[in-house]
Amino acid sequence: MQITDDGLVAARDSKVPERGAFVFSAAPWGAFVHDVKSGRLG
Numbered sequence: 001m002q003i004t005d006d007g008l009v010a011a012r013d014s015k016v017p018e019r020g021a022f023v024f025s026a027a028p029w030g031a032f033v034h035d036v037k038s039g040r041l042g
C-alpha cells in the first residue's frame with residue numbers, strides 16, 4: 001500500500017507487482033478498512 005502525493009491509496013499484490021496497483025480515493029478505502037475491522041467482510 002502507498003499513499004500518493006495527491007492523497008490516493010494504491011494497493012498491489014507484492015508477490016506479483018507487475019500486475020500494477022488498484023487505486024482508491026480516501027472515502028472508498030476508508031469504508032473498506034472499516035468493513036474489514038468490523039468483521040463485515042469476514
